[in-house]
Amino acid sequence: MNKIGILIVAILLYFPIVNFAQQESPVNIFHEPTGDGGFRYYAKNLRLAPYQLEVSFDALQNLTASVTLPYFTVVYPGEPTTLFELTPTNNGSTSFRSSYRLTLGDPNATIDGKFVYQLPYQSEEAYRMVQGPNGAYTHQGKYAWDFLMDEGTKVCASRDGVVVTVKEDSNLGGADKSFMPHANVITVMHNDGSFADYVHLQQHGALVEPGDHVTSGQVIGYSGNTGWSTNAHLHFQVYKAIKFGTQTLPARFLLADGIAEQLQEQVVYPAVHK
Secondary structure: EEEEEEEEEEEOOOOOOOHHHHOOOOOOEEEEEEEOOEEEEEEOOOOOOOOOEEEEEEEOOOEEEOOOOOOEEEEEEEOOEEEEEEEEEEOOOOOEEEEEEEOOOOOOOOOOOOOOOOOOEEOEEEEEEEEEOOOOOOOOOOOEEEEOOOOOEEEEOOOOOEEEEEEEOOOOOEEOOHHHHHHHEEEEEEEOEEEEEEEEEEEEEEEEOOOEEEEOHHHHHHHHEEEEEOOOOOEEEEEEEOOEEEEEOEEEEEEEEEOOOOOOOOEEEEEEOO
């Protein structure tokens, strides 16, 4: 019996932008013969965060899948996960060609909408919040906060979590959207499955690596002016995964006089750490 298996890889990450063409795929997808002429598909998550996975077939000859195709699941870190089996429909030759796509996060995570974040810079330092949610320049339709600060300012974690993405190799920035992929960024996953991005960091400005556990108030990097940016500042956003995408979230911040449900643009906010 002639058996041909071809795996085509397609990786979709929304924000932050990560080029996996030069990196190891975060999830290893593989298959092996079952002994009856069929095949069993597996996935092993090589990272510390869950990834959404969709497997589809561009060609499937004389084989039937044990699941509805395309197959969607969330793969968590740990031991290889069995996905599905391909079973021969008759004694003829078989062939298949599969592809898959990935994106970070579990869309079924239960997010703590009442969590109170610390401002993402050192305690008692104060910076102006120049663009907030639905801002006029780059925040239309999203929750995000831009804090005006000089390059090299210490950036602090706003919440405990584990570092899942670090990009710090860029020295490019500019006022055009085409510069967006060049933003240096640290992404932290929180214990409820939400994420925080710290964006526009200076080149080689990360003090953490993927896999590091960070605590709120910990210095994790240095601000910069990389990516789609007109001046030095820190872009901060919190988001959750949706199916093959992300959704930014509102955030409550700890201030000296209490908890702010909403920060006001052009106001200078001193950071208060717990």
